[in-house]
Amino acid sequence: MPHRDNAPMPEQEALQRPQSKTDLFMSFTILALQGFGGVLAVVQRELVEKKRWMSREQFVEDWAVAQIMPGPNVVNLSLMIGGRYFGLAGALAGLAGMLTAPLVVVLLLAIALGGVSDAAWAQGALRGMGAVSAGLIAAVGLKLISALRSNPMGMPVCIGLACASFVGVGILRWPLAYVLLGTGVLACAWAYVQLARQAAQAGGRA
Amino acid sequence: MNPVLHLSAQDWLSLFNHFASLSLLAVGGAITTAPDMHRYLVDETHWLSETQFTSSIALAQAAPGPNILFVALMGYNVGLNAGAGLGGGAISVGLAALGVVIPMLGIMLPSSILTYTATRWAHQHREKIGIRAFKSGMAPIVIALLLATAWLLTLSHNQPARDWPLYVLTGLTTLVVWRTKVHMLWLIGAGAVLGGLGWV
Numbered sequence: 001m002p003h004r005d006n007a008p009m010p011e012q013e014a015l016q017r018p019q020s021k022t023d024l025f026m027s028f029t030i031l032a033l034q035g036f037g038g039v040l041a042v043v044q045r046e047l048v049e050k051k052r053w054m055s056r057e058q059f060v061e062d063w064a065v066a067q068i069m070p071g072p073n074v075v076n077l078s079l080m081i082g083g084r085y086f087g088l089a090g091a092l093a094g095l096a097g098m099l100t101a102p103l104v105v106v107l108l109l110a111i112a113l114g115g116v117s118d119a120a121w122a123q124g125a126l127r128g129m130g131a132v133s134a135g136l137i138a139a140v141g142l143k144l145i146s147a148l149r150s151n152p153m154g155m156p157v158c159i160g161l162a163c164a165s166f167v168g169v170g171i172l173r174w175p176l177a178y179v180l181l182g183t184g185v186l187a188c189a190w191a192y193v194q195l196a197r198q199a200a201q202a203g204g205r206a
Numbered sequence: 207m208n209p210v211l212h213l214s215a216q217d218w219l220s221l222f223n224h225f226a227s228l229s230l231l232a233v234g235g236a237i238t239t240a241p242d243m244h245r246y247l248v249d250e251t252h253w254l255s256e257t258q259f260t261s262s263i264a265l266a267q268a269a270p271g272p273n274i275l276f277v278a279l280m281g282y283n284v285g286l287n288a289g290a291g292l293g294g295g296a297i298s299v300g301l302a303a304l305g306v307v308i309p310m311l312g313i314m315l316p317s318s319i320l321t322y323t324a325t326r327w328a329h330q331h332r333e334k335i336g337i338r339a340f341k342s343g344m345a346p347i348v349i350a351l352l353l354a355t356a357w358l359l360t361l362s363h364n365q366p367a368r369d370w371p372l373y374v375l376t377g378l379t380t381l382v383v384w385r386t387k388v389h390m391l392w393l394i395g396a397g398a399v400l401g402g403l404g405w406v
Binding site for chain 2: 032033034035036038039040041042045049060061063064065066067068069070071072073074075076079080083084088091095098099101102103105106107109110113120121122124125126127128129130131132133134135136137138139140141142143144145147148151152153158159161162163164165166169170173176177179180183184187188189190191192194195196199
């Protein structure tokens with residue numbers, strides 16, 4: 001790594017990092033306990049906007065990987081972030097933070113509720129919470145669009161690929177795997193061409 | 207009625223194996239493999255009742271934390287059923303705990319090991335054009351998938367005459383989270399109250 005002096009970065013605050021494995025564990029525990037109907041929206045707000053462990057661009061990239069890999073995507077994300085800072089121990093700390101406390105909560109709920117979840121008010125509450133969590137996910141998607149500005153494919157191509165993928169999954173209801181093989185492979189190939197061209201130009205100038 | 211089971215060590219092993227075999231197939235979230243879990247736990251082995259199966263999923267989705275915990279709840283119910291003939295006590299608690307641990311380990315271990323090793327490798331080679339092309343190329347697609355997920359969740363309530371208040375609630379939530387820093391727990395709470403009162 002080249003030496004970096006402490007001059008403040010002009011347009012953006014510098015990124016932070018987790019202080020320790022305990023910090024990782026606690027941060028992910030607090031995240032997970034706030035995540036009703038899915039943790040993603042909370043992860044984006046806490047890690048990107050509040051803690052600033054990663055930029056929006058990094059978050060989109062990591063989220064892409066976490067979603068492509070098998071397994072629960074927020075759990076994958078906690079493994080990846082923990083592993084990046086503290087190796088295997090960090091990955092396990094992140095994973096444990098994401099799962100332990102929520103597991104206890106959900107078991108206590110199961111014991112306490114028994115059959116109550118069939119009651120009309122409980123069903124209604126679930127309906128309402130479901131509608132809110134759909135909105136949370138949509139908002140994360142909208143916020144992350146700005147991360148595409150620095151994408152080597154350029155904004156118009158990105159929007160086109162996003163629209164095609166949305167139509168495939170959301171309107172035509174094709175299986176996810178087909179859409180990933182279609183627009184996904186196309187997008188990666190085009191990104192490769194663009195990055196290779198940039199690299200060649202940079203090499204040519206040098 | 208919930209089944210009363212007598213599970214052998216062999217049965218527990220096959221429970222582990224089934225979830226472990228689904229682990230690497232769970233691309234796009236473990237919920238995509240739920241139909242196969244249903245086939246195995248409800249239709250074939252009769253280890254879970256229909257109600258136990260659906261309420262495991264519903265409860266895990268309502269509770270905080272990753273939705274993968276529905277697997278823990280299914281296992282917990284299998285353990286309860288296995289202990290049901292034993293008159294409660296320490297053995298029943300132990301079986302319920304075993305039921306939580308075994309399917310969770312099965313569903314988590316293979317995918318976690320793969321994700322950890324693959325992403326370490328990718329991180330070490332993150333300057334390679336192939337890796338950067340993958341991440342850049344997938345970025346617009348995963349954003350589209352998020353929006354499509356929200357869209358499909360909304361449309362799963364498919365009677366506009368009855369469900370329009372839900373659509374409005376989703377739309378308002380989107381706007382509020384996108385444009386303000388209101389704490390999400392308030393929104394979830396508001397959704398629960400509105401739904402509990404039967405207004406949406």
